[in-house]
């Protein structure tokens with residue numbers, strides 16, 4: 001496929017200009033999120049392959065818009081922890097109460113093992129709860145209160161996982177799901 005043919009059809013598809021592509025490392029781990037234009041350039045340069053495509057968008061004849069690509073070479077990424085903050089806890093939990101699935105305002109942070117009983121501020125011990133559930137649970141563990149958690153609290157792997165999770169939850173990138181580890185349903 002010659003480059004100029006892509007250019008012509010890319011300009012015709014201006015409506016998909018905002019579409020994003022998930023880039024996987026050679027090891028299949030998510031690496032970053034880029035524009036589909038950059039993704040195509042990487043593919044044209046022989047640096048990446050397409051793993052998932054959006055069949056509703058034809059870029060050129062039988063070429064579809066890549067939504068997930070994988071690099072042929074390995075990029076070393078320094079490990080960065082995701083900050084434990086209210087905003088990030090809500091994001092991890094898809095802005096919904098992990099006891100009753102309520103989505104909306106009035107969400108609070110619940111300590112799974114209450115602080116008064118030795119529960120600490122770590123990712124694995126904090127969860128999103130609506131005020132009603134938080135009050136109902138009170139000073140008890142989920143087992144004692146008979147309030148099972150929808151998703152067991154976990155430590156997010158990376159900032160990228162976070163961003164990808166957000167996009168998947170927004171409904172834009174269902175096909176990214178199988179490549180993002182530790183994703184809340």
Ligand SMILES: [Zn+2]
Pocket residue numbers: 097098099100101102129130131132133134
């Ligand atoms: Zn609730």
